[in-house]
Amino acid sequence: MMRRLLLTVLLLTTLIASLFILPVIQTPLLGTNLFVIALILCMLFGQSTIATVGAVVGGAVSDLLSALPFGSITFSYVATIVIVHWAFRARITNRSFPAYLSLVAMGTILFSISVLLAASLGKFLDSSMVAPELTSAFFVSIVSLLIRSTVIATIVYFLVRAFGRSYATLSEHEF
Amino acid sequence: MTTTSNQRRLLIRTAGVVAFLILFHYVGVLRPIERYTLRLLSPIGKASLAIFHRSGHEGLSPAELRQRVTMLEERVADLSVKNVRLEQALDASGEVTQQQAFLQAKNLRGVQAQTIARSPDPTIQYIVSDAGNSRGVRVGSPAIVQNGIVIGTVIAVDDESSRILLTTDNRSTFAAVFIDNQLAQGSVSGVRGLSLRMDLIPISETIREGEIAVTSGVDPNISPGLILGEVDRVEKQQGAILQSASLRPLYTASRIDTLTILTTP
Numbered sequence: 001m002m003r004r005l006l007l008t009v010l011l012l013t014t015l016i017a018s019l020f021i022l023p024v025i026q027t028p029l030l031g032t033n034l035f036v037i038a039l040i041l042c043m044l045f046g047q048s049t050i051a052t053v054g055a056v057v058g059g060a061v062s063d064l065l066s067a068l069p070f071g072s073i074t075f076s077y078v079a080t081i082v083i084v085h086w087a088f089r090a091r092i093t094n095r096s097f098p099a100y101l102s103l104v105a106m107g108t109i110l111f112s113i114s115v116l117l118a119a120s121l122g123k124f125l126d127s128s129m130v131a132p133e134l135t136s137a138f139f140v141s142i143v144s145l146l147i148r149s150t151v152i153a154t155i156v157y158f159l160v161r162a163f164g165r166s167y168a169t170l171s172e173h174e175f
Numbered sequence: 176m177t178t179t180s181n182q183r184r185l186l187i188r189t190a191g192v193v194a195f196l197i198l199f200h201y202v203g204v205l206r207p208i209e210r211y212t213l214r215l216l217s218p219i220g221k222a223s224l225a226i227f228h229r230s231g232h233e234g235l236s237p238a239e240l241r242q243r244v245t246m247l248e249e250r251v252a253d254l255s256v257k258n259v260r261l262e263q264a265l266d267a268s269g270e271v272t273q274q275q276a277f278l279q280a281k282n283l284r285g286v287q288a289q290t291i292a293r294s295p296d297p298t299i300q301y302i303v304s305d306a307g308n309s310r311g312v313r314v315g316s317p318a319i320v321q322n323g324i325v326i327g328t329v330i331a332v333d334d335e336s337s338r339i340l341l342t343t344d345n346r347s348t349f350a351a352v353f354i355d356n357q358l359a360q361g362s363v364s365g366v367r368g369l370s371l372r373m374d375l376i377p378i379s380e381t382i383r384e385g386e387i388a389v390t391s392g393v394d395p396n397i398s399p400g401l402i403l404g405e406v407d408r409v410e411k412q413q414g415a416i417l418q419s420a421s422l423r424p425l426y427t428a429s430r431i432d433t434l435t436i437l438t439t440p
Contacts, residue, residue: 016219018295019216019220019292020216020220020223021227023292023293023294024293024429048182049185052189055189056189056192056193060196061212064209064212064213064216064333065216065291065303065336066338067294067299067301067331067338067340070197070200071193071197074197075197078190078193082186128314128330129330130301130330130340130346132299133298133346137298137367138298141297141298
């Protein structure tokens with residue numbers, strides 16, 4: 001119960017930070033998808049339902065404040081968490097540090113590509129809409145995003161391990 | 176019931192919820208919920224801006240700041256001499272008053288708005304304002320700050336909010352002309368969220384650093400005379416029939432708090 005509450009608070013905090021704080025303070029963290037990292041953490045803590053619901057709600061709120069076609073971000077968060085969850089269960093299957101980093105990297109790339117595809121589809125249907133452009137700058141931004149997300153995810157991982165005993169003791173059946 | 180079938184069920188339900196969310200949004204069923212959600216989120220956005228608002232001059236030393244202020248003051252004085260009617264209407268005592276004075280001087284109508292969120296994605300430059308359909312904002316309306324400096328155009332609008340694509344975004348384009356030379360017309364577009372570029376300027380026209388580019392009025396819904404930027408560098412190639420200029424925008428994206436969205440062309 002406490003774990004679910006803490007994870008819900010974590011999701012809310014990262015969502016608010018991503019939408020309202022990071023774009024204002026203009027730091028190198030801008031563009032780092034903290035919310036994706038939080039969703040992956042939720043999933044790794046065995047709360048895939050909270051992660052999925054969080055993806056839907058967080059995506060809907062992000063869509064309200066986005067210039068992209070409505071639904072692009074919701075679809076992207078949900079697709080990312082579903083695919084990452086499948087990869088975790090079917091391929092990676094452990095919660096080691098390299099596994100966690102590879103999931104974060106996969107989630108970051110998947111999210112960026114999903115947003116590009118979903119927004120491009122929306123723009124195809126309504127040309128007045130805005131969508132990311134598939135240029136060299138897009139690929140450069142993904143690489144930059146990967147590096148920053150990896151750094152943030154590393155810090156978060158060790159903080160969670162240092163302060164959260166339950167991460168190490170999670171049993172297999174909780175997934 | 177196995178875990179796999181539970182997850183499959185969750186996946187199907189989630190896909191259904193997302194599909195209905197998108198469908199209901201475009202049909203309009205979700206409008207009241209969206210409106211109330213935005214009303215709930217607006218104070219958070221405004222509070223964040225109030226707390227974390229910084230000077231737009233990060234990275235400049237005090238000496239560089241003083242130099243820049245002096246240069247800008249000289250430019251403002253120069254523009255005021257050229258536009259006597261605007262200078263008489265101006266009141267330098269605040270952002271809102273400056274915008275209102277500009278509207279009066281130009282006989283335009285607009286709605287005051289505040290920024291509630293900025294783009295979290297650095298590859299797309301936009302802001303979200305708290306003025307929407309209910310206050311007369313329409314897609315294509317230009318948004319200005321200070322004395323008629325255009326910051327972008329409305330690209331999406333809801334009942335109580337609108338998304339404004341900034342002029343520095345790659346997707347922004349404006350038909351433009353120089354304030355001192357009505358024959359030097361061209362097209363201004365954003366460059367990677369940082370600056371502006373004016374292309375298609377006839378080579379026969381002489382462009383100098385420091386000249387001000389304004390909207391020409393060719394674009395629908397965009398009044399002529401709105402300030403786009405200041406020439407930073409002129410680019411000419413030998414034998415070419417057209418030239419380009421890099422423009423410096425006269426606003427700082429991180430400082431956009433109060434703006435006016437024009438409702439008359």
